[in-house]
Amino acid sequence: MKILKLVCCLVVSALLWGCAPSLIVIPTEEELDAVQRFKKTVAIIEISEKGSPVKGISESAFSGLENVLAGHFNLVEREKILKVMDERKFAERDDVERYTELGKLLGADYLLFGRAMAFFNKPEIKHSIKHYKSKEKEDYKRKEKEKEEEDYKSKEQEHYKSKKEEEKFSGSIWRELKGICELNIKIVDVGSGIVRYADKKVGAMSRKEGTRYYEDEKQFYKALDYATKAEIIIELASTFRGLKRENSLILSRAMEQATEKFKIDLRDKFPQTGQILQILSKKDVVINLGSAYGIKPGDKLIIWEELAPLKDPKTGLVTVPKQKKAILKVKKVTSGLSCVARGKRKYIRMISVGDVVSTH
Numbered sequence: 001m002k003i004l005k006l007v008c009c010l011v012v013s014a015l016l017w018g019c020a021p022s023l024i025v026i027p028t029e030e031e032l033d034a035v036q037r038f039k040k041t042v043a044i045i046e047i048s049e050k051g052s053p054v055k056g057i058s059e060s061a062f063s064g065l066e067n068v069l070a071g072h073f074n075l076v077e078r079e080k081i082l083k084v085m086d087e088r089k090f091a092e093r094d095d096v097e098r099y100t101e102l103g104k105l106l107g108a109d110y111l112l113f114g115r116a117m118a119f120f121n122k123p124e125i126k127h128s129i130k131h132y133k134s135k136e137k138e139d140y141k142r143k144e145k146e147k148e149e150e151d152y153k154s155k156e157q158e159h160y161k162s163k164k165e166e167e168k169f170s171g172s173i174w175r176e177l178k179g180i181c182e183l184n185i186k187i188v189d190v191g192s193g194i195v196r197y198a199d200k201k202v203g204a205m206s207r208k209e210g211t212r213y214y215e216d217e218k219q220f221y222k223a224l225d226y227a228t229k230a231e232i233i234i235e236l237a238s239t240f241r242g243l244k245r246e247n248s249l250i251l252s253r254a255m256e257q258a259t260e261k262f263k264i265d266l267r268d269k270f271p272q273t274g275q276i277l278q279i280l281s282k283k284d285v286v287i288n289l290g291s292a293y294g295i296k297p298g299d300k301l302i303i304w305e306e307l308a309p310l311k312d313p314k315t316g317l318v319t320v321p322k323q324k325k326a327i328l329k330v331k332k333v334t335s336g337l338s339c340v341a342r343g344k345r346k347y348i349r350m351i352s353v354g355d356v357v358s359t360h
Contacts, residue, residue, distance in 0.1 A: 027292035027336025034337065035292040036074050040270065042187070043076035043108040044069075045085075047116055054118040056240030060252055061116035061183055064259035069112075071294030072266050076106045103190025110196065113186045118240065118251045121178040123232040126208075127224055130170045171220035173227055174211035177234060179250035180204045183258040187269075197269050203257030205250045271360035276303070276353050277338065282345050284331065287357050292336035299330040301341055301357050326351050 027035070044065060047058040069075060084105050103111055180202065187197040214220035237243045240251065274289035289295045305325035311318050326347035333339045341357075 025291045025333045025335060027290065031290070031292045031336030039072070039074045039293075040109040041074040041076060041107060042069055042110040042112055043081055043103070043106045044078075044112045044114070045081060045102070047114040049116055051115075052117040052119070053238070054120075054236075054240055054243070054251065055238060057118035057181065057251060057255060058116050060240070060255045061114060061181075061259070064255055065112070065114065065185075065262070068259050068263045068266070072270065072272070073110075076108050081106060099188050099193050100190055103188075109190055111188045111190060113188070115184040116255070117182040117184075118255070119180055120236055120247075120250075121180065123234050124176050124178075125173065125224075125227045125232065126176045127171065127173045129220075131168070169215060169217040169220070171214045171217070171224075172211055173214070173220070173224055174208045175232060175234075176206050176208055177247065177250065178204060178206045179247070179254050181251060181254040181258050183255070183262065185262060197265070199262075199265065201258040201261040203254035203259075203261070205254045205257065207246060207250050267359040271358045273359075274301075274357045276351055276355045276357060279348065279351070279353065280340065282348055283342050284340055285328065285343070285348065285351070286334070287328075287339055287341050288337055289357065289359075290335050290337045290339050291333050295330060295333055295339050295359075297330050297332055299359065301328045301330065301359060302326070303328070303347075303351055303355050303357055325355070328357070 044062060047062050047065070049055055049058045066075060084102065088102070088105070099111055103109070181204075182200060182202050184200045185197065186195055188194070189196045212223065214223065236247065240248055243251070272289060272293050272295070274287050274293075276285050277288050278286040280286060287301065289301070302324055303326040304322045307321045307323060309318050309320050326343055328341035328343040328347070331340045331342045
């Protein structure tokens with residue numbers, strides 16, 4: 001549990017470091033303990049590599065998901081998950097009932113299942129061309145303007161001739177290796193066995209190698225023609241650890257990119273909720289959501305207004321529709337449990353202390 005708290009502190013501080021120009025607010029251990037009661041708990045059950053051309057990428061995916069989830073959920077420790085699954089032989093079963101049974105044993109609200117894939121695209125030949133003018137050319141143009149007595153036509157002819165003489169060529173050719181990571185995520189609600197979230201995120205990173213530069217245009221096109229026709233062969237290992245450091249780094253960063261995209265969905269599908277604690281001014285309010293909840297400056301918060309209950313004639317169920325009452329933006333995080341948010345005056349006039357605030 002102490003390790004989990006440390007992870008939460010590091011994740012939140014990293015988020016705030018990248019986004020907040022002001023003082024970084026790291027939640028205290030007491031604040032983290034308090035917040036745990038209001039957060040949902042998730043257990044990462046499995047990150048499969050089935051079908052992945054490069055094996056061993058699941059550890060990178062697991063680590064990335066833990067960092068993303070730590071600021072939003074309580075996490076079940078990996079050792080506890082493995083112990084329970086081994087004791088109850090859950091690996092031999094694949095049915096809906098096991099979700100509720102496993103979740104209850106782990107004390108989790110949600111179970112997360114994933115599949116990670118990593119591969120490299122076939123290396124490609126890339127090139128860049130640039131035509132530029134030398135300093136002598138600029139001097140020539142200046143002198144040309146000074147010669148007002150010369151005939152316009154003759155001046156244009158000389159200008160064209162000089163352009164051909166003074167224009168220089170610069171070209172480069174290189175090989176590009178592109179690594180791609182795909183992360184399929186499924187989150188199951190323990191209470192109902194229903195899949196609450198299912199999506200795929202893709203991350204891609206590239207690396208240049210073997211760059212050559214040319215100043216002669218004929219040599220450049222000759223080299224480009226040869227490189228394009230020649231078959232490019234780059235030896236790549238079938239396991240993540242067996243790759244060269246520069247190539248494994250491509251896949252690591254691609255997986256980081258994929259997990260970061262997943263973070264964006266968390267607020268939509270699993271929003272954090274809080275309340276208005278105080279109205280500071282015509283534009284600012286204090287809300288009981290802080291760094292312990294993963295809140296950072298710039299985040300948007302929404303205040304929802306419940307409308308009159310309606311009974312559905314088809315199902316007989318009573319629903320309470322909601323509409324957006326106000327949209328606020330986090331101005332600064334003041335503690336692990338609070339922040340100051342700003343909104344338009346027309347919004348602030350419509351809200352009251354105690355109104356429910358949500359990240360979505």
